Amino acid sequence: MTVRRDIADLADKGLLKRVHGGAVTTSSLLSEPLFSVKSQMDIGLKDSIAQEAVKYVSPGDVIAVGGGTTAYIFAQHLLESQQASGITILTNSIPVAELVQAMESKDIEVIVTGGVITRSNSLVGPIADKVIESLRVNTVFLGTHSVSVPRGFLMPNSLEAATDMAMMGIADKTIILTDHTKWSCTSLSLFARFDQVDTLITDDGLDKDSAEETRSLVSNLVLTHKSS
Template structure:
């Protein structure tokens, strides 16, 4: 199978997951019409998504997985979801980072994508409790040598979670003594009532320490995290300076979030100023 076909499969499966979550369930024949593919292709996609644990196959279609608030998906299960959204978010978030900054990246597949966009930002100090994020920087340094301006990476200790984050008292103590210009947080869920939440109690405490040590808190989370609530909340929406998300976030949610978060960045959309310029009347055309 070619690389283009792989990409199309990823996009198609992301659309299937969105449809299942939005409607509460779909039938195979509905998906074949919507996506313009065969029954066999849809059934293969549903099989793959069911193995990842993101939906449940039923006779003739699929329904969302009903997850307990303590359910914590592993890194691999999450890494194949919302790939385009995560890439857009990572690219937009990287623009917030100035050379020479001290930044922190929490665990998560979106912060992992962000790390790959930060490799060319010079003289960063990166503190992370994510084994995967640290590996991105270490792999780049091994392949290119210890080049001038390469990031200094500090990996906290701690107990490893299913999402390959290091949490617990060791991580908490290390983070409490540090201060970051920017914190980039991946989250399990985000909502008006619960704020930022995770199914892992120890990770919640470690994330609280990260938030306390940051001058500016940036959440990087795609639209599917909106309305999801994990077992433990670790920050209120009012503590978030910026949320970088994707175009899938509904307009109503954007309005609600904007009342609490200082800045909402929708990756993949033009800035407000650009939109205003595009919508402004052409004076020459009116004269």
């Protein structure tokens, strides 16, 4: 099934709203969309967030990159940058692992967690968690399905939430990458409180009240401008 058919099917079911150039989520979305569908949502927003996130990586770093399309776009920009020199990437994202492997770079190492594959092409569960817990990274970069103020960051898949928590547990710093539409979503499983996050990178489409409330809860809130 093509990406367009995936989007059309979910739109017919009321789970997505079709817009020019792609689709956006609806507030009632509780399940995890396919990676192919998510990759067409809010592309400009994700791109600006991803470019900003690259600034938080230094050559030689050991980082973890979670699942989801924003994290994938971050990995794309990172691998095209000078900051990627000599880095090691731990990931539970199959698309991110394939992206690094396709580069055939002798200067970048990728470690894949293993585990159970989700609809968003992430690897989760006890196998993934055990691998993660045996390692240590400088920074973890994670996406999120929804942002709940004042609760924190949530995923629709409890196993994916647990694996994200495991990644946070081995990281010196945690950075969340998410666009402003996630403030209107609802999800099941909490994986991080605001006080557990060092930096939250989102876009300036976030309304003023939500931005002010969020800024009071997180150590560092960064608002980016949508890429054209």
